[in-house]
Amino acid sequence: MSTDQPPRPGRGSASALAAVVVASATALALAACGQPAPRGSSDGQTSLPAVPTGPLRPVQAQRLAADGALECPAALDSADGLTVPEKPQGVDGAARLLPARDPTSLVVCAYPTMRLTASTPLTAPFPRSERRMLDGAQGRSVVDLLTWAPRWNGSERACTAMAGDETAYLVGAAYGDAIVWVAATADANACSRGTNGDFVTGDPVGVPLAATIAGRVPPPALPCDAGGLGRLDDDRTLAPEGSPSVTVCRLDAQGTWQAAALDDARSAQVVDLLRALPTRPTDHVCEGTSGPTDARFTLVLRYAAGPALRISVDPACNPGVLGSGLESADAGPLVDLVAPWSPPIPGPDPNGSVSSP
Numbered sequence: 001m002s003t004d005q006p007p008r009p010g011r012g013s014a015s016a017l018a019a020v021v022v023a024s025a026t027a028l029a030l031a032a033c034g035q036p037a038p039r040g041s042s043d044g045q046t047s048l049p050a051v052p053t054g055p056l057r058p059v060q061a062q063r064l065a066a067d068g069a070l071e072c073p074a075a076l077d078s079a080d081g082l083t084v085p086e087k088p089q090g091v092d093g094a095a096r097l098l099p100a101r102d103p104t105s106l107v108v109c110a111y112p113t114m115r116l117t118a119s120t121p122l123t124a125p126f127p128r129s130e131r132r133m134l135d136g137a138q139g140r141s142v143v144d145l146l147t148w149a150p151r152w153n154g155s156e157r158a159c160t161a162m163a164g165d166e167t168a169y170l171v172g173a174a175y176g177d178a179i180v181w182v183a184a185t186a187d188a189n190a191c192s193r194g195t196n197g198d199f200v201t202g203d204p205v206g207v208p209l210a211a212t213i214a215g216r217v218p219p220p221a222l223p224c225d226a227g228g229l230g231r232l233d234d235d236r237t238l239a240p241e242g243s244p245s246v247t248v249c250r251l252d253a254q255g256t257w258q259a260a261a262l263d264d265a266r267s268a269q270v271v272d273l274l275r276a277l278p279t280r281p282t283d284h285v286c287e288g289t290s291g292p293t294d295a296r297f298t299l300v301l302r303y304a305a306g307p308a309l310r311i312s313v314d315p316a317c318n319p320g321v322l323g324s325g326l327e328s329a330d331a332g333p334l335v336d337l338v339a340p341w342s343p344p345i346p347g348p349d350p351n352g353s354v355s356s357p
Helices: 025-032 136-147 206-213 264-276 332-338
Strands: 105-114 130-133 166-174 179-186 245-251 257-261 297-302 309-313 326-328
Touching (some): 105 136, 166 206, 179 206, 264 297, 297 332
Antiparallel strands (some): 105 166, 245 257
16 A cells, blocks of 8 residues: 655645736737747746656556455545555556546545544544445546646645544546546545645545535536636646636626626637736735725636636735636736726625625
8 A cells, every 4th residue: 555645734724925026028018919928937937837747657456346346445544535555557647636538447435534423533444434336427527527636736725624524535447557546535624635646636626526426416607606626737827728718707796796708819818818927836815805896806717628717816916816726926917908808897895795686
């Protein structure tokens, strides 16, 4: 069993990061002219960071159950939910949590590690409570969830500390020429991470994993409610590869989203500018949130495949642009670009209650 584990996420509130330098005038001028702008970062980089690569381990025989799928351990020695039975074999596990293809078999096993109703606290070893083979819509949902899970950017999120049940999960995916295990935890605070032993995601994939296994299908998201968990490569660029459509979302004084869907040409301009902004890892906190809200907006990027992304823009906040994995100091270029297509509107009173729509 592999014992290499990423650090367990902290549960305290993360402090705000200082502002980074703004994009160079040359980069913004190129973006405004419709030319590809240099891709910047706060340390002066002009290209995207390289994608990490991992070792290609040979596929070795692993224990199978009677149904032909991988057999999970009978118990877990740790409650952290970040230990896999074996590291990825036959595939570069550092590229994604799961390969971007359908497995020949997919199994999910559950290990309760905390139960509020238990007469005595649960302690190691934590026995397996359930093993289930997934196929059809459930299997597809789990594969999509883990295939597109974003890489952890190394920055802690602000996190609550509510008491609640916790369950560690192991997902075993076999591909004929590869085997990958993923470990994740469903916790009440959504503070957990997930890993296959080589790739670590900073998002609590165990929470939607638990919901999918339980058959809880979320309703279709409204235009301004899509996204939230991030997307693969959002630790390298504010707008990962692809040609997403963009919706500009503003909250009105009643707290209702007002959406402005951009056409392909305008969406491309927004995406090009996002990719040109200097960035650094974000802890999803900014300073100055009590200021005027009229100029705030959210960009929702929808892709042909995989999850949508949400990017918060607030010129009165520092930093002014908060993505899923990165942030940028200067919101001014984005504010100026979208204003003709989605003008500022009176927003909620930051010092008062929001009335019902």
